[in-house]
Amino acid sequence: ALPKSHGKIHEVFSSGSTGAPVRVRKSGLSQLFWLAFTTRFDLWNGDDMSQIYGAIKTQKDAAAASYPKGVRSRAWGPGFPFATGASVILNLNAKTHEQAEWLSRAKPNYLLSYPSILEALAKHCLHEGIELPSIKRVHSMSEVLRPEVRRVCRQAWDAPVYDNYSTEETGYIALQCPKSEQLLVQPEGVFAEFLDPSGRECGAGEVGNMIVTPLHNFAMPLIRYEVGDYAEVGGKSACGRQYQVIERVLGRTRNMVRLPNGETHYPDYQDILDGFDHVVQFQIVRRAEEALEMKLVVRRALTNDEEGRLTSWLRERFQYPFQIAFTYHDEIPRAPSGKFLDYISEVE
Known part of the structure; x- marks a missing residue:
């Protein structure tokens, strides 16, 4: 039996390592260590915990945290060992322009979100000339943080990104x-x-x-x-x-990609859109054994030369001469977990 000193049991849900839903039972002691490492993260970053913490992320009560108000709490989170400033949270289903407008009103000093949201939001601010001077630091979560996300956050808000x-x-x-x-x-x-x-x-x-x-x-x-x-x-x-x-x-x-020649390869997407600031979002879908589709959310369609450059880069990153098709979308949906998937295979 679980020792009484370990506290109450609660359940958490995750997409797991294979993409299949996973349910895990956790103890109060686990939550205590979560709070301890959260505090260490803030201390290592040099965060001033008396200021306002903002987050754009999945919320259990999505309606309550929806645009335009979001939700506001008196502290950064429940169970912190000392007093903090207020927190403001917006559910991630808000559109990018709504997120920017909400941040201009909520004025958080720190911003936590998924790298894919941070990238789209920072690019939107740069394109529209929106300044968010309250933001001092950015915290990323849940997705792979690519170097270009750090770069665009610096450009848009002069704010460093801290990952965990x-x-x-x-x-x-x-x-x-x-x-x-x-x-x-x-x-x-x-x-x-x-x-x-x-x-x-x-x-x-x-x-x-x-x-x-x-x-x-x-x-x-x-x-x-x-x-x-x-x-x-x-x-x-x-x-x-x-x-x-x-x-x-x-x-x-x-x-991991299994190539038609039987080899396996893990593509590296870092900096793949370097120089393509008009591309807001991308997702690569393997539609057939030798065919990839690159879904794009853009401010303008790519020129033939730009599509040619991306085709060459994709073949280089995947280490195989795939047929590449480009499609343009208003929005690319997230996974049910709220995470954004850079790559999806309909073959493997």
Whole structure:
């Protein structure tokens, strides 16, 4: 039985490592560690917790947090060990222009959201000449943070982006290093392994499948849980802390591509739209064995030359001469979890 000192049991739901829904039982002690790592994240970032924290994310009560009002609370979250400023939250189903208008009224000093939302929002502000001077720092969550998202947030709001890595099932796994963009595994919360296809532990510079054992959830212990992400292992941390280092998270193992020649490959989408600031959003769909569709949300259609450049880049990133089709959309839907998927396969 769960020790009484570990608190009450509650359930969380996740898309899991395979995309199939997962239900996990967690204890009050797990929630306490979640709050502790959240506080460490804010302290490492140098956040002033007396100021206003804003978030655009999925809410259980979507109607209550919907545009134009969102919801406002007196604190950054329940259970914080000390007083904080207020928080304001908007459900992520608001349109990009509505998000920008809401932020101009709510005036948060910190903004938390998905990288895909942050990128679209920052590009919208740049295109429309919208200034949001209250925003001092940006926090990202739930999706892979690409370098171009950091860049466009700097351009739009002169705000740095701080990342963390967590899952509903395991809690926090890693926080961004205070001195760099590295992610540092939190050893007080999890035991993490990074394994190659043969099961060998990866060294610095190698990419491995992430395996995590949470250390405090006795309500439903997860032993060597396959998170479902690939990550590049780092060497020493820039801040000098003796933690395991993640140089970058590449994304979901289920997005591994099996090429028509039988080889497997994990495409790298980082900086793929460098120089394409008129592209607001993209998604790549594998429609057939040798055919990819690139869905685009744009401010103007691509020229033939631009489509040609993207075709070359996609073939280079996928390491195969796929047939590429470009389609244009007003909006690309998110997954039921609220996350945005860069790649979907209808073949594998």
